[in-house]
Amino acid sequence: MTQEVKITHSIKVSPEQAWEVIGSVGGVDKWFGSMIKSCRIEGKKRICETADGMILNEDILEVDQENRLFRFAIPSQEMLPVGNIVESMKVDKNEEGHALITWSATFEAATTENAEMADSAFRNLWVMGLNEMETYILQTAKA
Numbered sequence: 001m002t003q004e005v006k007i008t009h010s011i012k013v014s015p016e017q018a019w020e021v022i023g024s025v026g027g028v029d030k031w032f033g034s035m036i037k038s039c040r041i042e043g044k045k046r047i048c049e050t051a052d053g054m055i056l057n058e059d060i061l062e063v064d065q066e067n068r069l070f071r072f073a074i075p076s077q078e079m080l081p082v083g084n085i086v087e088s089m090k091v092d093k094n095e096e097g098h099a100l101i102t103w104s105a106t107f108e109a110a111t112t113e114n115a116e117m118a119d120s121a122f123r124n125l126w127v128m129g130l131n132e133m134e135t136y137i138l139q140t141a142k143a
Contacts, residue, residue, distance in 0.1 A: 003082075003115045005122045006104035010094050011134035017141070018099035019068040019091045021133055025060060031136040032129045046072065054078055061086070068092070080121055081114040082107040101130055 028039040046058040062071040068091040094100040109115035
C-alpha cells in the first residue's frame with residue numbers, strides 16, 4: 001500500500017539560505033551530521049552513508065531552482081521496513097520572512113504497522129534534520 005507523510009517546519013533563516021543548502025543537493029553530512037556521516041554526488045545519484053554505516057543510494061529526480069523544490073528517490077534501503085521512497089523538500093517563506101520547509105515522502109508499506117513506524121520515523125528524522133540545518137546555516141553565516 002502506498003502511504004504519504006508530510007511535515008511543514010519553519011526555521012529562523014531566510015528561504016534563500018535554506019534553499020542554498022537544500023538546492024546544492026550534496027553536503028547533507030554538513031547539515032545533518034547526527035544522521036549522515038558522508039555524502040557525495042555521482043551524476044544523477046547522491047550516495048550518503050549513515051552514522052551507523054548504512055549506504056543510501058538516492059536518485060536525484062528534480063532540482064527546481066525557480067520553485068525551490070528538490071525531489072529524490074530511495075528505491076531501497078535497510079533502515080525502515082518500507083520501499084520505493086520518493087521524497088521532496090520545498091522551501092517557501094512564512095509570515096515572518098523565514099524559511100518554511102515542506103518535507104514529504106511517498107512510500108510502499110506491506111503492513112499498517114510498517115507504515116505507522118515509517119511515518120513516525122520520517123517525522124522525527126526530518127524535524128531533527130531541519131533543526132540541525134538551521135543551526136548549520138546560522139553558524140556558517142557567522143563565520
